[in-house]
Each structure stands twice: as structure tokens, then as C-alpha cells.
Amino acid sequence: MTEVLRLRPVVHAAPTADGVHVRGWTSSFTVKGGAGLWRLWEQLAAALAGGVPAPELAAPSGTPEPVARAIELIIGQLREHDMLVAVPQGWGEPGPDLPPIAVAAWLESSAADPAAAWHRLAGTVFTVCGAGAPAAAAERALAAAGMRYRRVPGPASTLTLEASDRLAVVAGCLGEVGYAVPPGSADTAAAQAAAVAHHLSGGSTEASANEASAGATPRLSNGPAAEPPEVLCALVAGAAVHRLLCAAAGLPDPSREGRETPTPHHAVLVARLDPLRMAYHPWPDAEPPREALSWEEAMAALDVLGDPELGLVPTPQAQDLPQLPVNLAACGEMVGYGTTLNAARLHAALSAVARPSDVAIGMDHLHARGLALRLATHRNRLEPVEAVELVEEAEWADDPAARRWWKALTLRLAVPASIEVVRLAAGVVHAQVSARGCVLGWAVEAEAGEAAAFALLAATAREQARRAGRSIAEGPPVCGATPAWQPSPQPLPWGYRDHAWPSGSREGEARFQQVLAALAGEHETPGAEATEIGATALRPAAPVADEAGVGGPWAISGLVAVRIPPARAARPLDLGRAQ
Incomplete structure (x- = not known):
């Protein structure tokens, strides 16, 4: 299938007094040289919106030399900042073996190879283990993404999502707080969820550790008996599905988005009500620290x-x-x-x-x-x-x-x-x-x-x-x-x-x-x-x-x-x- 180059959907541009400013998800650049650069950008962006074969992504013959240099500079910057992506011809349109339009845009925005990522997702069968509002929200999220999944009975206190028995994400809601642990093996995810849930519910972290080391199923012993708010369940379940889809597709974990360097620890998502919000928080690795940390x-x-x-x-x-x-x-x-x-x-x-x-x-x-x-x-x-x-x-x-x-x-x-x-x-x-x-x-x-x-x-x-x-x-x-x-290796100007x-x-x-x-x-x-x-x-x-x-x-x-x-x-x- 013919591949074409496109601008990632997350790339946007704005005119400046003497050029154009282009920004992506994690980086940006500015090209200066005159107001005409904005008109040049509009034409280039329109061509890239429909897709351009890689050999044809250059200034047409006969283009004046200053314009050709400007096109070459902009294209070079787009490549350097990872704002161009190769996709099959017809990507993002309804068709057999193609993802839903929204999923195609998501993969086109974040994946190095969107087609390969979709191939991995399409070959994965997901399992939803749980009950109540969290499980229902997870099913809705998987269905909207066009994923194949099956539902198995499980406890209402936790939501366990698995991808073809290879990866798992465990999430849960305790009253007005929810969490989702990073993807990993089923045992690792369950152990982390046990400790996180006990910590957030005000329980003993030591008891959580013993429970996790024994391989126990995460439980919310100190959580409230009332059903958690449905909006919180939907937020946590959707975030858990997102983390599992990223892992199954070979994409970076959402906790790493916007970071120049990855966090050295696991990241646990914590969501709260009033106001409704969520953020990733560090969680220590299972391995003990090295003999001497830097x-x-x-x-x-x-x-x-x-x-x-x-x-x-x-x-x-x-x-x-x-x-x-x-x-x-x-x-x-x-x-x-x-x-x-x-x-x-x-x-x-x-x-x-x-x-x-x-x-x-x-x-x-x-x-x-x-x-x-x-x-x-x-x-x-x-x-x-x-x-x-x-x-x-x-x-x-x-x-x-x-x-x-x-x-x-x-x-x-x-x-x-x-x-x-x-x-x-x-x-x-x-x-x-x-x-x-x-x-x-x-x-x-x-x-x-x-x-x-x-x-x-x-x-x-x-x-x-x-x-x-x-x-x-x-x-x-x-x-x-x-x-x-x-201090840095260079000699310091003081003693x-x-x-x-x-x-x-x-x-x-x-x-x-x-x-x-x-x-x-x-x-x-x-x-x-x-x-x-x-x-x-x-x-x-x-x-x-x-x-x-x-x-x-x-x-x-x-x-x-x-x-x-x-x-x-x-x-x-x-x-x-x-x-």
C-alpha cells in the first residue's frame, strides 16, 4: 500500500510579524523571513493534509530560489521536530482493516508508525474484569476505540483490564478518589494496586505490602460502602483503558507525555472530585535502590x-x-x-x-x-x-x-x-x-x-x-x-x-x-x-x-x-x- 507523509493532527501554526510559528505536542519552532511565509505555510499544510508521497515532498521545479529554500527549511524543521508521519493512502477514512476515524487521528498524532500500532491493537483481545460503573465505562471506551473485548465477572471494588494475557492495568475508586496503576504483568499490577488502594484509603502501607507480596487481590478494606460517583468511575476507567491501549500498541505511557526525559519511577494515576481532576504521581519501583544513588x-x-x-x-x-x-x-x-x-x-x-x-x-x-x-x-x-x-x-x-x-x-x-x-x-x-x-x-x-x-x-x-x-x-x-x-566536571571559578x-x-x-x-x-x-x-x-x-x-x-x-x-x-x- 502506498504511504504518504502527513502533518500530525496535533500540529498547529500561527502567523507572526515576519514569519510563522509552528507547535506540536512537545516542541515548536519559528521560521522568520517575511509575512509571505504564512501564505507559503498555508499551501504546504493544505498539501500535507491530504498526504504527499515522500519523494514528492520538495519544492516544485521552477520555484524561485528563495521560496525553495524556505520550503526546504520548513520541511526540515517538521522532520526534526517529529511533526510528519507516514501513513497508508486512505488512512483516516472508513474502510476494511482501517481503524475508526477518531482512533486513526489518535495514532496519527502519537505513534511513530500508526499502521503498525493499529495492527497490534487489532490483533489483541481485551478482557474486562469487574462490575458496576467502572466496568461499564471501560466497555464503552473499548467499544468506541473499535477493540475486541470480552467481559468476565469480577469484584465491584476494582477494575482489571488485560490485553491478550500479556499486559494488565488495575484501577479502582474509593469514594471521591480513584487510581490506575501502570501497565505490567497481572501479578505486578495487582500488587501495586493493593498498595496504592490501601494508601489512598488511609490504611497501613505496611499491611498493603504484606498483602501485595502474598499475591492477594487488591481490596479496599477501608473504603466507603457507598457507590463511587459515576463521573469518577468513567474518568478512571477511561484513563485505565488509555494506558492499556498505549501499552498494547507499543506507544509511550500517557504519564510520559510532555516530558523531555522519562520519570525514573512508575507513575500512578490519581483522580479526585470537586473539582474533577487527575494527575500522575510517582510510585517506587519494586526493585530495591542501588548500593549508591546519584x-x-x-x-x-x-x-x-x-x-x-x-x-x-x-x-x-x-x-x-x-x-x-x-x-x-x-x-x-x-x-x-x-x-x-x-x-x-x-x-x-x-x-x-x-x-x-x-x-x-x-x-x-x-x-x-x-x-x-x-x-x-x-x-x-x-x-x-x-x-x-x-x-x-x-x-x-x-x-x-x-x-x-x-x-x-x-x-x-x-x-x-x-x-x-x-x-x-x-x-x-x-x-x-x-x-x-x-x-x-x-x-x-x-x-x-x-x-x-x-x-x-x-x-x-x-x-x-x-x-x-x-x-x-x-x-x-x-x-x-x-x-x-x-558540581559539573568543569573547574569551578571558586574554591x-x-x-x-x-x-x-x-x-x-x-x-x-x-x-x-x-x-x-x-x-x-x-x-x-x-x-x-x-x-x-x-x-x-x-x-x-x-x-x-x-x-x-x-x-x-x-x-x-x-x-x-x-x-x-x-x-x-x-x-x-x-x-
Whole structure:
């Protein structure tokens, strides 16, 4: 069948003072050169509306050279911005083996190869499993798209749509809120729907996880008994059908429309009434986070953690908190701190996550283990010991970051603070800042300057928050294990160590954790996985709960839980034992 090139139906143009502006779904361009370009565009668009064979899409012979160059430029821009699409001759008209007119326009707007996409859809048999208004709305949507489908009985609480037993989408309505999970296998979609439904209905996320891991059918145990509004059912069911049709046709998921880069997490559609609206929200992947996330990945995980609909904690924001000399952010009642606002938002979110007192929560395994080992080392340091090496002031005060935060605390904020820096073992330094008989901050790091800098940063943040009428609760400290922003590879015009700190602090974190594990009396178990240090006390949490009982809603939110080693009996520390 002969193929022709057409303008995608989503492409529109408008005249400008000296040319034409053309816009598509995700991009646009402007051609300048005179008012005559608009008349040229009208003629070109009229020809492309009916379809032009690819070899004939050029300026006719005898066309004046300036006009030919303008045509060539416009066509080149249309190709570059993916505004032209190849379709069979007669596409969009009634005929055998051709899609309905509305479906043809949809595929012509979004598919790279509309004919191939329709061929996949035409060869698919869809299944609607459910009852009530959601199932009826899904049937109407499939029928309007010209799809073949069958109806099977199912629960009224959820709607399950399948495409030839290959893909499935699960949706549901709970009173005035509805959802639709991303396409996947039937088991994956059911597990995600169970967790999402329980979360939206105000249930326990941990219970949802256990229910999902057991392969249970999604249920709305906490949902209202009344029938959900029909308009919400129609919206959710139509959106679920749309997601499944896109997946079956090989098109991008609707959650990716308008995005230059795809979201790193799953996207769950959430719809609400009054006013009627829907949006896609991030949902964590089933796979646990990598050993060490990049800063960009940590920020994406923060979006999941603090999502207003599906997050575990409120969205962390600066609110009216002061931002100098330390950046502060609030997550509910918790206040976090950092050297940038995003770093403060990250710390605030982690501080707001509920946890048992013997568990450390991190963004990845490296972060969680680092927090657990530092907390254990700090608690052991609070016990009376006989052998510690006092670090001279000259050793830590020469560090630019430590000097910066010492001045911020004692000069800018005029706090009469003192700092104690001691070496607990070779390569392990403990720093603690005090004022007015209270501990303002502490840190455990490999270098004296680094430990002093983190302890002084925490102390400065605590004093700054106090003056703003807020408090930073005892929780996970910002430390060398925390994901940090990394500058671009190009040399910065200012001192890297002075202004980009704590960037680069994680580079030696894995080696430092080995020293801390030895100091805490924990040793790597032969044959243990690389993500485990000290298999007895530092085993990362499984997605729901491990045999040590470490688990909870944070695991489903993409975080890592690690048990803190218990405090040891007070005894002298051998300064040369951990090499």
C-alpha cells in the first residue's frame, strides 16, 4: 500500500510579524523571513493534509530560489521536530482493516508508525474484569476505540483490564478518589494496586505490602460502602483503558507525555472530585535502590517520598524558615538542614519518617549503613572510655568547611560554643559541639576536618532553627554517607572545597564503613551479599520485613532500613586496631 507523509493532527501554526510559528505536542519552532511565509505555510499544510508521497515532498521545479529554500527549511524543521508521519493512502477514512476515524487521528498524532500500532491493537483481545460503573465505562471506551473485548465477572471494588494475557492495568475508586496503576504483568499490577488502594484509603502501607507480596487481590478494606460517583468511575476507567491501549500498541505511557526525559519511577494515576481532576504521581519501583544513588536519583526518590498523594511524608518545603547561613526545610513538624535547599528537604523528609529507635533509614544501602554505624559509634563514644586521642585544633581548623561553619556559629550567630574532636581509632574521628551545657551537633568521619565540619554544620542549623522558633529533633545526621550534589566536571571559578562541600564526601565512604564495622565489633560474613556489612546487626531490610523484624512502610517507599548495632560495654578503645 502506498504511504504518504502527513502533518500530525496535533500540529498547529500561527502567523507572526515576519514569519510563522509552528507547535506540536512537545516542541515548536519559528521560521522568520517575511509575512509571505504564512501564505507559503498555508499551501504546504493544505498539501500535507491530504498526504504527499515522500519523494514528492520538495519544492516544485521552477520555484524561485528563495521560496525553495524556505520550503526546504520548513520541511526540515517538521522532520526534526517529529511533526510528519507516514501513513497508508486512505488512512483516516472508513474502510476494511482501517481503524475508526477518531482512533486513526489518535495514532496519527502519537505513534511513530500508526499502521503498525493499529495492527497490534487489532490483533489483541481485551478482557474486562469487574462490575458496576467502572466496568461499564471501560466497555464503552473499548467499544468506541473499535477493540475486541470480552467481559468476565469480577469484584465491584476494582477494575482489571488485560490485553491478550500479556499486559494488565488495575484501577479502582474509593469514594471521591480513584487510581490506575501502570501497565505490567497481572501479578505486578495487582500488587501495586493493593498498595496504592490501601494508601489512598488511609490504611497501613505496611499491611498493603504484606498483602501485595502474598499475591492477594487488591481490596479496599477501608473504603466507603457507598457507590463511587459515576463521573469518577468513567474518568478512571477511561484513563485505565488509555494506558492499556498505549501499552498494547507499543506507544509511550500517557504519564510520559510532555516530558523531555522519562520519570525514573512508575507513575500512578490519581483522580479526585470537586473539582474533577487527575494527575500522575510517582510510585517506587519494586526493585530495591542501588548500593549508591546519584544525587539526581536521590532527588527523584525524594519526589516519591514526599509526593502529596502517594508519599510517605508531607512534601518537604522551605516554608518561612531562614535560609542563611544554613538552608532549612520543614516536613510536617520536622525541620531538616543542609548546605542547599534540596539537601535540607532531603534531610527533613528522612527525619519525618517514623522508625524504631534501633533502625537507621537511608536513601540507599550506603547511606543507611553509614548512618547505622555512625549512630552506633556515637553511642559508644558517650560511654566513659580511657583511651582516646585528643585532636589538636590546628588539625581540624585548617579544613575550609570546618572553618566556615565555626565562623558561622561563633561569629555570625555569636554562640559561645566549644568543640571536642577525638580520634577513636586510626581513621575514625568523633567531633562534638556544645554550648550552654547542651550538645548542638556531633559527627563521626574519617578525617578530623570533615568530622568538625559536619558537627559544626549541625550545630549551626540547630541554633538557626531555635531562633526561628523551631527545633531540629534528634534524628539521622547529615554526614559523609548522605547523597550530595556534585558540581559539573568543569573547574569551578571558586574554591571547590569551600563552596561545593560536602560534594565528594562519599568517595571513600565504603572503605570508612569497613573501619567503623570493625570498631563496632561487626565483621563481614564470608559469602554474604555485597550489600551486607555485619550480617548479624546490619542486614538491610527486605521489601517488607526480614527475619530480624526490620521492615515497614519505608521499604515500600524506596528507602533502606538497617538495624543499628547495639551499644557495647564500656572498655578502652585500641587506637591501632582498625587499619
